């Protein structure tokens with residue numbers, strides 16, 4: 315498959331030139347190109363302009379930042395300049411590449427309005443803070459301050475990220491593993507279901523963070539207590555979805571497996587588990603957002619490390635720029651975690667219909 | 672493969688289903704007795720809903736008879752056994768496994784994957800699916816799925832192979848090819864074949880004996896032994912005579928059903 319894709323960029327297929335198809339089948343991407351209606355010349359020019367728009371806005375951001383006077387002659391650094399330049403050059407690279415690769419062009423065209431909006435936001439925010447003070451200090455620090463805050467505390471922040479991730483994943487994996495076990499066995503066995511269902515019905519509606527005050531007192535270690543808290547939050551959705559997933563599996567799958575000689579373990583791990591995976595991943599995704607919430611609450615209320623602790627600690631010093639910085643770092647961290655989860659999901663569920671497009 | 676394995680015997684099997692929604696029961700099979708010798712190829716024909724699949728599922732061990740007994744090689748059938756393979760009427764491939772892995776499932780489950788891996792690819796190419804070995808079931812056509820189901824059951828070389836309309840979704844040309852492949856495999860392995868089919872010609876072309884079932888409740892209405900030698904000629908007068916005889920009897924079975932309903 316990858317071999318075919320490699321040869322593709324060497325001899326691109328155009329919609330008009332259907333003959334070159336006779337030698338080989340088109341890739342899914344080529345297929346969409348062939349089946350799409352052809353674009354007019356004006357349309358292509360407009361699309362190129364759309365792609366260039368984020369660059370224009372980026373230039374505007376920089377021009378405003380460097381050239382117009384600041385409120386009260388506030389001092390600024392070039393950290394923000396670098397930041398904007400970095401973003402803009404990433405777009406620029408794509409823009410240049412889009413002239414050579416149609417695929418990059420399509421992707422950039424799709425994303426360009428979003429990039430434009432992002433730069434527009436930066437321009438407006440700068441204007442409202444450092445340039446005019448419509449949004450006053452200290453509650454609304456300008457981006458340059460926030461970036462400098464992150465940069466100053468980078469070592470501490472990295473350490474916080476590490477501690478947060480350790481806590482998050484300890485709780486997440488514990489909760490997911492136990493949830494899978496209870497969910498799968500409840501799905502497979504009526505007797506287990508008899509005992510698990512009431513448990514779910516009682517514990518399910520209680521947000522797991524409700525337990526925090528009790529855990530803070532009862533738990534031998536704060537870390538252990540927080541792991542438990544996060545695990546509890548993940549356990550519920552994973553149990554629910556994996557049980558439902560197993561109950562939804564067509565009976566014929568189990569029958570076919572039994573006919574072919576599958577024993578209990580194989581029915582559990584090679585039939586029930588993979589067949590319920592689409593459902594289970596719903597629970598895992600839901601569980602991740604619950605886990606992130608529980609992590610933040612636990613760190614803000616008790617655990618003395620991590621990003622939640624950091625933001626709370628900075629509040630004590632009224633360091634608004636660093637609090638905003640922490641929010642950004644938290645956002646990026648969780649986005650990366652969720653992205654990784656979606657990669658795993660794509661890989662595991664690649665057998666599903668519709669996963670190829 | 673032991674030469675004498677694959678003897679199936681049903682004694683007065685009756686199957687009654689509960690109809691949950693109606694709070695009533697339905698007699699799907701009544702007093703069915705059969706004796707199928709090892710390495711015999713028998714077919715079962717009958718109108719839709721007369722209990723053919725139910726009968727096969729009882730032999731497979733997926734259903735238990737309400738009354739009567741089912742034996743395989745002298746042992747009471749209780750539960751499934753890889754010695755009794757089943758090709759399901761509806762497609763029951765594992766959607767999360769590729770074609771090759773679907774077929775290998777039985778080998779893995781019975782701990783024979785190492786020795787049988789070559790067989791998997793050989794069978795895939797026999798049914799013309801080499802190009803699709805790494806595809807997932809949802810990427811296949813209905814007929815291709817049926818071929819995979821067939822191979823998945825064949826690869827573990829069961830003593831008894833139960834086939835529930837395995838070629839129903841195939842075009843007549845592919846169907847004839849696979850019929851010949853079935854005969855070839857049967858000749859090689861000498862396993863017992865029990866085939867359900869709606870296609871009377873298919874039953875005559877393949878089997879040594881044909882059971883005719885009548886519906887509601889499902890019963891054995893008749894039994895036709897075929898002594899023609901293989902390979903059979905579909906246009907020979909003997910073939911045509913048997914076909915007419917079976918169609919006549921099926922028609923008769925239908926009339927009987929209408930009387931029964933009155």
Ligand SMILES: Nc1ncnc2c1ncn2[C@@H]1O[C@H](COP(=O)(O)OP(=O)(O)OP(=O)(O)O)[C@@H](O)[C@H]1O
Pocket residue numbers: 688689690697699717718719720721722723724725726760
């Ligand atoms: N699990 C079940 N519960 C209730 N009734 C059932 C069940 N399975 C089959 N039946 C009933 O038993 C009868 C026989 O069904 P069966 O599937 O054996 O028919 P069939 O001969 O295989 O039909 P076809 O040729 O259409 O596949 C039908 O009336 C059906 O409604």
Ligand SMILES: [Mg+2]
Pocket residue numbers: 723724725760835
């Ligand atoms: Mg049937």
